[in-house]
Amino acid sequence: MDVRTLCLGALMGGEATGYEIRKMFDDGTFSHFQIASLGSIYPALTKLTQDGMVTFVEHEQENKPDKKIYQLTSEGRRTFLRTLLQTRPAEDRYRSDILFMLTFAEEMPIELTEALIDEFAARHELMSMQIDPDNPDKPAHQKFHGRDEDGKPSPGCCFVAGLGQAMCNATVKFIRENKQGLLDELRNRKANKP
Amino acid sequence: MDVRTLCLGALMGGEATGYEIRKMFDDGTFSHFQIASLGSIYPALTKLTQDGMVTFVEHEQENKPDKKIYQLTSEGRRTFLRTLLQTRPAEDRYRSDILFMLTFAEEMPIELTEALIDEFAARHELMSMQIDPDNPDKPAHQKFHGRDEDGKPSPGCCFVAGLGQAMCNATVKFIRENKQGLLDELRNRKANKP
DNA sequence: TGTGTCATGTAACACGTTACATGATTCG
DNA sequence: CGAATCATGTAACGTGTTACATGACACA
Incomplete structure (x- = not known):
């Protein structure tokens, strides 16, 4: 799925600026399973405008570029829906430098191993909080997407959010239960064969 | 982490051909958290050879290109270890077309929603089995990595594998528990407001 | 005073993907 | 008989990343 399609999807939830779309992928609704940077979003929106897929209204602002x-x-809308029906979804792709590095825990100082694990856990805890579509102390910009007239998030969104949280929580739980064991074993090995 | 570093990491577990390295990322040890395709691995190995990071021995084979x-x-080895110590790991990035599409479940026929969910679950079940470093009925090529003299997988590998399995299992579990609820709600909505 | 937020946009560049080329063997 | 596996390699191509450019205001 290219950035253009992602932008169309982002706009399915209502109007938004390029900057706000980025936030949906950075902080918001899509943040745990898609990525899009400003450098790709702006050109995509330009292209979509040329192709008649989106329109924009310029709002003047003082001391800022027009919004x-x-x-x-x-x-x-039609195009996006058609894409939805016709696209064979690509394989999921997950890349994690941290997990790759942790694979070589034996070759690293234990403090580094521990730091990496803690960082991994912290990221997932944060993510888990960011995902909750009804989290009350979340900034408004994270609430854009997929809501019906009453402001309730759509069932699809809830399901995906719940799934994301389940994954994050499982990760955090695993770490809580297994980190110490790993560190102990690493210390043992270092003690025996240095 | 670029493909060159990934290849060095792959070779930390012992010697391998380019084809086998790809399998580690496709099927094997690294498959759930890194990706690398043949089209990037071969050039990377060439470059690494030029830079003196790896060497190769050619084995003649009948009716096949030399191995x-x-x-x-x-x-x-030194370079890889240095990279390990010095690299600030990049943010994890997970991209899933399926989850993105499911976000718009309300706009799709229910059969498609269900098919996407089932596919997502199936992929994660498969992955969970592939991950297990001690799975007995796994082809040998998936057993390359991170083993000590006794053939036991390294603690780092086990930890990362366990984490991957925990994530997959949580995903599958969530779907088992929530799929029907989502489908029912979607059906309700369609019945009420078509 | 420096960092972060809001806000858009361009362009060089690096990177990996995809497809192509080749070819025997094995499995269903 | 077609598809998959083993096995390497090249090259065009598309894509997104990164850095740059601009600028005001708020917060610590």
């Missing part, structure tokens, strides 16, 4: 608020056209 | 068995040089 461009983008919105799906009916053509854009 | 090049690569091995770390001591320089390559």
Whole structure:
């Protein structure tokens, strides 16, 4: 799924600026399973405008660049929905430097191993909180997506969010239960065969 | 982490051909948290050879291209270890078309939603089995990595594998518990507001 | 005073993907 | 008989990343 499609999807939840779309992928609704950077979003929106998939209204602001608020056209909406029906989803891809590095824990100082594990856990704890679509102390910008007239998040969103939280929580739990064991074993090995 | 570093890491577990390295990322030890395709591995190995990080021995084979068995040089080993100590790990990145699509479940036929969920679950079940470093009915090529003299997988590998399994299992469990609820709610909504 | 947020945009660059080329063997 | 496995390699191509450019305001 290229950035253009992702932008269309982001706009399915209502109008937004490029900057706000990035936040949905950075902080918000899509943050745990898709990535898109500003450097790819802006060109994508330009292209989508040219193709008639989105339109924008410029809002003047003092001392800031004009805000461009983008919105799906009916053509854009149709195109996105068609894509949804026709696309064979690509394989999931997960890349984690930390896990790769931890594979070589035996070759590292134990303090580094521990730091990496803690960082991994911290990231997942944070993520788990960010994901909750009804988290009350979350900034408004994270609440854009997939809500019906009453402001309730859509069932699809809830399901995906719940799944994301389950994954994060399982990760954190595993670490809580297994970190010490790993560190102990590493210390043992170092003691026996240095 | 670029492909060159990943290849060095792969060779930390012993000698291997390019083809076998790909399998470690496809099927094997690294498959659940890193990706590398043949089209990037071969050029990386060439470059690493030029830089003195690896060497290879050519084994003739009948009716097949000669097999090049690569091995770390001591320089390559040192370089990899240094990278390990000095690299600030990049953020994890997970991309899932399926989860993105499921976000829009309300806009899809229910059969498609269900099919996507089932596929997601199936992929994670498969992954969970592939991950187990001691799975007996796993082809030998998946057993390359991170083993000590006795053939036992290294503690780092075990930890990372366990973590991967925990994530997969949590995913599968969540789906088992929540899929039907989602489908029911979607059906309800369709019945009420078509 | 420096960092972060809001806000857009461009462009060089690195990187990996995909497809192509080759070819025997094995498995269903 | 077609598909998959083993086995390497090249090259065009598309894609996204990174860094740069600009600038005000708020917060610590």
